[in-house]
Amino acid sequence: MKLLTHNMLTSKCLKGVTVGYPLGIVVSFRSVYNFKAKDIKVSEVDFNSEFIARIIPKLDWATLWKAAESIGHVGELPQTLIQDFETNEEFLKKVHHVLLEVEVINGDLLCPESGRKFPINDGIPNMLLNEDEV
Amino acid sequence: MNTPIVKLLDKDLESVYEPSEDSFLLIDALEADLEVLKAMKPVMCLEIGSGSGIVITALAMALKKHCQCYHLAIDINLDACKISKKTAAENLVDIDIAQMDLLNCIRTGNVFDLVVFNPPYVVTTDDEISNKQILFKAWAGGTNGRKVMERVFPKIPHILSNTGTFYLLVIEANDPEYILRVFTDLNMVGEIIAERKIRGEHLYILRFKKIK
Numbered sequence: 337m338k339l340l341t342h343n344m345l346t347s348k349c350l351k352g353v354t355v356g357y358p359l360g361i362v363v364s365f366r367s368v369y370n371f372k373a374k375d376i377k378v379s380e381v382d383f384n385s386e387f388i389a390r391i392i393p394k395l396d397w398a399t400l401w402k403a404a405e406s407i408g409h410v411g412e413l414p415q416t417l418i419q420d421f422e423t424n425e426e427f428l429k430k431v432h433h434v435l436l437e438v439e440v441i442n443g444d445l446l447c448p449e450s451g452r453k454f455p456i457n458d459g460i461p462n463m464l465l466n467e468d469e470v
Numbered sequence: 471m472n473t474p475i476v477k478l479l480d481k482d483l484e485s486v487y488e489p490s491e492d493s494f495l496l497i498d499a500l501e502a503d504l505e506v507l508k509a510m511k512p513v514m515c516l517e518i519g520s521g522s523g524i525v526i527t528a529l530a531m532a533l534k535k536h537c538q539c540y541h542l543a544i545d546i547n548l549d550a551c552k553i554s555k556k557t558a559a560e561n562l563v564d565i566d567i568a569q570m571d572l573l574n575c576i577r578t579g580n581v582f583d584l585v586v587f588n589p590p591y592v593v594t595t596d597d598e599i600s601n602k603q604i605l606f607k608a609w610a611g612g613t614n615g616r617k618v619m620e621r622v623f624p625k626i627p628h629i630l631s632n633t634g635t636f637y638l639l640v641i642e643a644n645d646p647e648y649i650l651r652v653f654t655d656l657n658m659v660g661e662i663i664a665e666r667k668i669r670g671e672h673l674y675i676l677r678f679k680k681i682k
Contacts, residue, residue, distance in 0.1 A: 345576070346575055
């Protein structure tokens, strides 16, 4: 699950939940030899500045920043969206990285109001609800 | 547009809908619109109920040559989610997947430039929609075959960007003209852009845009 996908997800459909956004992210740990590492995959994706500049207005910036920060990948991304981002290549590269190159493989999404967990397994968040939850 | 490689094993076919005439007509309709789609440079695409993933993969493959685009596929069935992911990887495109019932957990915000939906459209009893066998979710459409797709319609104007396009596959029994009128009430304009008669079914592709 990319952080761009996380930006689009809400638990508002849960009974009694009014906003349900943004969802918290808890990343699981996996064992790498004797170490515990966060179950996050970072891969290289081709950078296209125009694409990133056009996608930024569609994002909830605060949610992206908080998500990146909570999984330890915020880097130097500013907490508030900068002016004239369209022409700032360095900035767009940072956004590109958190949006598209970082993927949560295993963990949970958390409803900010009810605490309901939505498990992420093999990169696929399970957003299904039980009948009594809607 | 190239047809993606889709590898389904016998065990996959027990729970995942095998690409068929409807999937191919939807791909053909997207292909016919490809020049327009390339010109609009979509940045975010969504498929509701991706099944094997063939449609969104075909779209991602075609767009990849011209522009970068983010693709999200949703399916209620975990097996379909996994197969969609595999189909995308097999065809070297990047598609993020979420397991979800229709648009239940997608936030509103008018962000998607392209939304594609090949819904369960077969006319069945309403009981069959909630049949325990997951494959029923792929085709059982209840009364008029519209019971499932109608849950999505009112949400489309809220998730689609103002210049976005929504593609919907339906059959004669769903009453395409009625569906066009439903969207008029949602302040969207639609038209039939493709149709094909196959054994026992008359398929239509409807395309909708917001009225400015």
